[in-house]
């Protein structure tokens with residue numbers, strides 16, 4: 332579903348304040364530090380709590396394998412400059428043949444700064460730019476106001492509320508379902524809504540020693 336461009340671990344997305352890049356083994360401690368928190372895990376479908384030893388390493392390996400074979404795009408979020416340690420994760424997985432579902436988490440010390448919205452906008456732009464998906468989908472537990480706001484600010488529309496299976500939460504839970512369709516995304520882009528600017532696409536460069544790098548930059552809204 333994802334193109335060759337994203338299946339190499341030099342793929343990365345730049346936003347105003349963030350890098351979105353493939354997770355790597357050295358991220359395991361940072362990832363554990365926020366995925367092991369109850370306040371983070373309880374809002375998600377797949378993050379176990381308590382967070383088992385070795386789970387971050389397994390997650391990273393699985394994410395990299397999915398990125399490499401083009402079946403998904405799972406990226407670590409780090410802030411530009413500073414130590415660049417991982418402060419969050421987000422991912423896009425096929426929901427059906429033509430729809431892609433996204434998910435995201437951010438470390439609590441970073442909440443409330445607009446960073447998740449910045450990352451989700453960039454991921455959504457990338458999904459519509461680099462795949463043929465007609466819809467980007469997202470689910471959020473009904474009491475997850477912050478996640479709902481992230482989706483609203485990114486242009487997602489509320490669809491309905493229903494019981495969804497959240498395996499790591501042990502059963503069915505009421506969730507709000509949202510979607511963003513390609514036409515609405517493209518229309519917002521055409522209307523000059525800065526929130527929906529498409530990245531100016533990949534630039535591939537080669538340094539003197541022949542190493543290639545690919546950067547997808549997002550115009551900021």
Ligand SMILES: CC(C)(COP(=O)(O)OP(=O)(O)OC[C@H]1O[C@@H](n2cnc3c(N)ncnc32)[C@H](O)[C@@H]1OP(=O)(O)O)[C@@H](O)C(=O)NCCC(=O)NCCS
Nearest residue numbers: 371374435436437442443444445446447448476477478480
């Ligand atoms: C959801 C999450 C990613 C949001 O991260 P974030 O960087 O704080 O998000 P942003 O700052 O971009 O936007 C959050 C919005 O929610 C609002 N918000 C947060 N808590 C709120 C509350 N209790 N009541 C009302 N609004 C609230 C913020 O004010 C902000 O909206 P605004 O910009 O209009 O003021 C983060 O809280 C998180 O990781 N939660 C745990 C995991 C999770 O829920 N993942 C999503 C699963 S679907």
